[in-house]
Amino acid sequence: MAFDTLASPYTAIAALAATCIFLGLLQSSGRRNSVPWAKTSIPFLGGAIQYGTDPVKFLIEQRRKVGDVFRVNLVVMKITFVLGAKWNRWLLKDTKEEEVSFWDAILAMHCGLIDTSFYHPGWLDRSVKALSNALNRPARVEQYSESFVQVASDIYSTWASQPSIPLFISGSELLLRANMTALYGPSFVDRYATELIPVVRSFERAFVQPLTRVLPLWASPSGRVLLRAYKRMKQVIESEVNMRMKNLDQWQKEDDYLSYLLTMDDKAEDFFECYGEHLMTMISASHVNTAATFSWTLLHLLRNPSLLAEFEKEIKANPPITGSYPIKNMPFSEACLRETGRLYTNLLMLRYVAHDVTTPQGVIIPKGWVAGSPLATQQDPELYDQPGKWDPHRFLSDASSASSYSSKFRNNEFVQFGYGKHACLGEKMTHALLRASLWPELVDNYHLEVVDGLVDGEGIDGVGVKPNYRENMGTPFGVREVNIRVTKRDVRLSDQNVE
């Protein structure tokens, strides 16, 4: 008993200490497993404000401060960010759709506008099959390249007839017309492009407005713009489909994607209610990334005369064959496409998690939005020497080297076109658009110079203008226009003698 009375205070203290250690361990293991919030000096809204000001800088800083995985409260949505090559692989390749869903994210982002086609039995598989066949078969891609050159040469001659042209908006118009030509055919472009181009742009701008995300669509101005644009695009596409269905034999001969979709088998009528939504999303999927990549690459080249000279030299040595340019022999233009992608393409790759998910590393990703950020990863100084410099040479090293494109892609350090299950179905078409047609057709036949719109030292690698992440999803345009003068060359480059 005496022993008991003597021992009890020590026992109580020991028990208390043990409990504290146990609870401490529990807490710290909880801390290790659950995702921390981004750290900012302003409580609550700090993350949203800093993200809104410069999202790439914010994400890179947070990764340094908090680690690869952290949460940000953007007010309209809370996002768990998973950054870096290892996490790119987890997000894009290793997860199961049932746990970390691409489709739930796409559905939620479209605010109910694509639900009809999504839930139509058999449609998803059919659309992926149609896209893979129509946009990727070599003979079709070659056909597209030739039609892109045609679209471009008409537009470039109007550019050259003006004192100067605004680079970003002109690039957007060019790529909308070129993409619509591949997706819907040239006669559709003649009849509808002038009306639809502003409609598509208004859809894309309304898509990223915060009010569109938090209120029912009818209840906010941006939501109503989105609805109106959606209805008009759908109406135009459905009337086109109706017209083509009456004479499928004629349309079977055409190369555009819509004609393929309607004639790939005899089931076209079963999917009538899906075409409007699908083709509308395809024009957005193809427009912004290609258009902004077109313009930023030209601007960086114009700001770096020695790189522009290299670009021109490659075109000079590779004259067009049956209209388009032989990209297999043009590695420098590929390196330019990659380098613009590294610095400008895809702030976010979004997924939706319906229930908390525990990763193989033991991190609990909470229910809700989860996103990778290729842009934040692709500026990691451990992966890229001088990451803020626009330097296509970094992708020109031989395929076995650690800095080559294929090694960066294999290691998930570079995901311009995504990776794994939902990798881009339009990558080949992008090479056909930009590298085989639009860039070389322009630079071969015209001399370009910047007239105004630049601010000294502003933007990535001091290019003169900052990217605007608030205007659209995908690759951003500039925060303001840059005007360039386009002058026809007396003799095109590829007709001049190669030294």
Ligand code: HEM
């Ligand atoms: C510079 C040009 C382009 C870039 C950088 C780009 C980038 C991407 C990326 C990163 C993804 C994956 C998104 C994710 O995993 O969350 C993707 C998917 C996709 N892209 Fe592109 N893209 C480009 C051009 C195009 C074009 C021209 C089309 C043609 C219509 C297209 C159609 C698609 C489609 C349909 C998907 C979804 C694939 C699926 O459902 O699994 N893209 N793209």
